Amino acid sequence: MAAMASIRSVTRPRGRGAVDADAAHGPLVTVVIPHYNYGAFLPTAVQSALTQDGVRVEVIVVDDRSTDGSLDTARALAADDARITLVEHDINLRHIATYNDGLSRARGDYVVLLSADDALAPGALARAVSVMVAHPEVVLVYGRVEWFDDDLPAPSGGKATTTVWTGRDWIRLLSRRGRNAIVNPEVVMRRDAFIAAGAYDAELTHSADMYLWLRAAARGSIGRVNGPTQAYYRDHGANMHVQDYGGVLDDTIAVRRTFEKFFAADGSLLRRPGALERRARRSVAREALVRGVSLIHQGAPADALHGLRDFAVDTDAGVRRTATWWWSGFTLGSVAHPWRRRLIGGVERLRWSIRWQLLDRRGR
Secondary structure, eight states: OGGGGGEEEEOOOOOTTOOOGGGSOSOEEEEEEEESSOTTTHHHHHHHHHTOSSSEEEEEEEEOOOSSSHHHHHHHHHHHOTTEEEEEESSOOHHHHHHHHHHHTOOSSEEEEOOTTOEEOTTHHHHHHHHHHHOTTEEEEEEEEEEESSSOOOOOOSOOEEEEEOHHHHHHHHHHHTSOSOOSTTOEEEHHHHHHHTSOOTTOTTTHHHHHHHHHHTTSEEEEEEEEEEEEEEOSSOSSOOOSHHHHHHHHHHHHHHHHHHHHTGGGGSSSHHHHHHHHHHHHHHHHHHHHHHHHHTTOOHHHHHHHHHHHHHHOGGGGGSHHHHHHHHHHGGGTOHHHHHHHHHHHHHHHHHHHHHHHHHOO
């Protein structure tokens, strides 16, 4: 946070038609929206926060020295509603410092980090906050995310139900998955839990969010809203998610590093941390193989899977005794056998369909 000396905060004056947040009822939720050259998307994100029912909302837009005129859009939004604070960076600090800067200014009992190209679903904040009110031990709540690429989809229906895990149980669940369980915009967190967890870690540029969730779970329970959509994640080709071999390898390396750092610190205080870490390493190794097979199914060269197999063995040598290892070897043969490629394609479509259904419905 040493770079804060080069930041200036600008709170735009109350605009015409602005709403006094103190006149509303309900708990105060701070929605931090980091922003860099996303002026075309920013109004959707801001309005999705300001139109939430059942809670009071303050929005903090942090512009990280936009270069395309997007700052003018942010200034116009701030001038029109007193609930919006605009922070303008004098220099580009990149995403982690921008996240922490905005969250350090939050006044609400609950905080949300919402990317400028994403959006909250109607009623999402009230649903998440209600879980934490009913369960004081819960420090973080997430839920269903719907992907979109243009206009926001219609809100999904369905009765909202709640799942609550103890922190250790949720960490065990994540260790079994070997990957992040949360996209990001759907998370509502207690502000004091965020402070206790130590904010976003600048050393983990690709997985700082996952590390934060793990540290939060080491301090309290985790909740999930099942049923209605909690947030929308925009897929427009410029997101930081990965689709090719280099990106998949970087992503799996980041996940392994996140587990290693967690179990060397907060995770070491859990009951039987060694067993959890071994489970996590095996899961990361298997996840690398699963994603490598998926790449081959999508037409990537065999070298992509060879590289991920090497990574998997380096992560956990015992992965060679699993069915996933055998399946990845069978997949390598599909490069020379078209019938294998067709079989693998069918299995992979079924596998990912089941995965997404479990993730969508139960967060698993």
